[in-house]
Amino acid sequence: MEIKVIGGGLAGAEAAHQIALRGENVILYEMRPSVLTPAHKTSYLSELVCSNSLKSTDLTNAHGLLKEELRRLGSIIIRIADETAIPGGKALVVDREMFSRRVTEDIGSNPRITVVREEMREIPQGVAVIATGPLTSNDLAESIKKRTGVHNLYFYDAVSPIIDGDSIDMDKAFFGSRYLKSADDYLNCPLSQEEYDIFYEELTHAGRVDLKDFEDIPYFEGCLPIEVMAERGKKTLLFGPMKPVGLNDQRHRGNPYAVIQLRRENEEGSMYNMVGFQTKLKYHEQERVFRLVPALRNAVFLRYGSVHRNTYINAPKLLNDKLQLKDDERILFAGQITGVEGYVESTASGLVAGLSAYAMATGRVFIPPPEDTCIGSLLRYVTTEKDNFQPMNVNFGLLKDYNKRQKEKAAARALESIEKWIETINGIK
Numbered sequence: 001m002e003i004k005v006i007g008g009g010l011a012g013a014e015a016a017h018q019i020a021l022r023g024e025n026v027i028l029y030e031m032r033p034s035v036l037t038p039a040h041k042t043s044y045l046s047e048l049v050c051s052n053s054l055k056s057t058d059l060t061n062a063h064g065l066l067k068e069e070l071r072r073l074g075s076i077i078i079r080i081a082d083e084t085a086i087p088g089g090k091a092l093v094v095d096r097e098m099f100s101r102r103v104t105e106d107i108g109s110n111p112r113i114t115v116v117r118e119e120m121r122e123i124p125q126g127v128a129v130i131a132t133g134p135l136t137s138n139d140l141a142e143s144i145k146k147r148t149g150v151h152n153l154y155f156y157d158a159v160s161p162i163i164d165g166d167s168i169d170m171d172k173a174f175f176g177s178r179y180l181k182s183a184d185d186y187l188n189c190p191l192s193q194e195e196y197d198i199f200y201e202e203l204t205h206a207g208r209v210d211l212k213d214f215e216d217i218p219y220f221e222g223c224l225p226i227e228v229m230a231e232r233g234k235k236t237l238l239f240g241p242m243k244p245v246g247l248n249d250q251r252h253r254g255n256p257y258a259v260i261q262l263r264r265e266n267e268e269g270s271m272y273n274m275v276g277f278q279t280k281l282k283y284h285e286q287e288r289v290f291r292l293v294p295a296l297r298n299a300v301f302l303r304y305g306s307v308h309r310n311t312y313i314n315a316p317k318l319l320n321d322k323l324q325l326k327d328d329e330r331i332l333f334a335g336q337i338t339g340v341e342g343y344v345e346s347t348a349s350g351l352v353a354g355l356s357a358y359a360m361a362t363g364r365v366f367i368p369p370p371e372d373t374c375i376g377s378l379l380r381y382v383t384t385e386k387d388n389f390q391p392m393n394v395n396f397g398l399l400k401d402y403n404k405r406q407k408e409k410a411a412a413r414a415l416e417s418i419e420k421w422i423e424t425i426n427g428i429k
């Protein structure tokens with residue numbers, strides 16, 4: 001049986017490669033060059049649309065660890081990235097043109113993969129992996145919307161920064177939710193009037209990311225970038241996301257002038273989301289301005305805030321832990337459209353979807369990757385039900401049983417688990 005993969009980006013190329021590696025035939029549909037996206041510029045597969053960096057190579061950095069896991073799993077994307085690397089310090093930086101050309105040649109010369117340069121306008125019949133990315137074509141997006149429900153497909157991201165729990169100054173923050181509804185739902189970071197004045201001044205004058213034409217999206221009132229909201233008046237934030245009412249700060253005496261509320265992103269409290277702080281400030285400006293808040297003076301940002309065009313599905317609601325639609329196991333999703341964020345994360349998702357589609361098509365069992373690995377924890381993140389699902393980069397806070405002070409140990413354990421998983425999946429007949 002031929003497996004269809006829709007979208008020849010990072011996830012699609014990886015999925016096709018993994019399926020072919022195991023001896024099944026694949027048809028890979030890529031709409032470029034006949035239909036273009038607003039960001040891609042070439043007809044190459046796996047084009048890197050922006051930066052040519054695949055981030056850190058350090059194993060005590062989650063991006064570095066994820067790449068090592070993929071390397072051991074025989075990822076085509078990481079192999080070619082290694083082969084086309086150019087000097088980049090502690091990051092894996094590639095020759096952009098050579099990288100995508102090599103992926104195109106490798107995939108194109110694989111006898112088990114047929115590349116069809118055609119836009120897929122509807123979810124196809126049979127076993128198919130949909131990996132059409134953040135700029136999925138309109139017709140296919142419509143078809144996905146019809147299939148999954150209008151509320152389960154999103155077209156842009158309004159993302160608040162996520163902060164490493166360990167880097168928050170707990171002496172300058174306090175737990176509590178408004179009007180004591182429940183004791184420790186939020187971690188509150190108070191500001192005095194003087195601190196707020198400085199913060200406001202810097203926020204409204206900080207450097208912003210330029211809008212690309214296709215990102216010139218109308219903001220919804222409910223999720224305006226924080227700096228746009230601030231421009232409406234000096235007190236606007238005090239009636240919005242920085243509202244101080246209902247929060248009694250016992251330790252710091254009385255009610256604060258302004259408050260930034262942080263919400264736990266995971267049970268362990270290793271990651272905190274800045275509630276209502278979606279922003280288009282440049283990354284270094286986010287660090288500079290948000291670190292003006294006393295409790296965040298040394299904040300480490302695990303994810304920066306953003307507002308950008310991004311097509312993604314409500315994966316936790318729609319997909320099982322094999323990346324299959326819960327109500328139709330022949331349809332799988334992979335890459336950024338599942339709510340992972342970034343080149344390497346999308347590659348990882350493509351690899352899992354490829355293995356899962358192969359198992360599905362050949363009647364084999366598929367065992368998902370262990371949750372103490374970067375790959376497994378990303379998969380868990382996008383397939384575990386949550387109230388407010390937002391795309392996520394890989395980070396150590398996602399790993400199961402992660403001990404904040406032991407990155408080396410967590411990395412060693414992840415690689416051990418990956419080796420065991422490889423043995424297990426290779427042993428399935």
Ligand SMILES: Cc1cc2nc3c(=O)[nH]c(=O)nc-3n(C[C@H](O)[C@H](O)[C@H](O)COP(=O)(O)OP(=O)(O)OC[C@H]3O[C@@H](n4cnc5c(N)ncnc54)[C@H](O)[C@@H]3O)c2cc1C
Nearest residue numbers: 007009010011031050051120132133137335336342343346
């Ligand atoms: C403007 C922009 C800048 C970004 N910058 C970065 C960055 O610097 N670093 C980073 O890590 N991530 C960045 N990202 C995120 C990045 O796009 C993803 O991490 C990654 O490319 C996603 O991989 P993917 O395979 O899911 O999607 P893509 O790589 O986008 O691949 C999807 C492919 O599907 C094709 N396609 C779409 N619809 C159809 C259809 N109906 N039929 C057939 N083919 C179709 C597209 O042409 C494309 O080739 C950026 C995204 C955007 C939009």
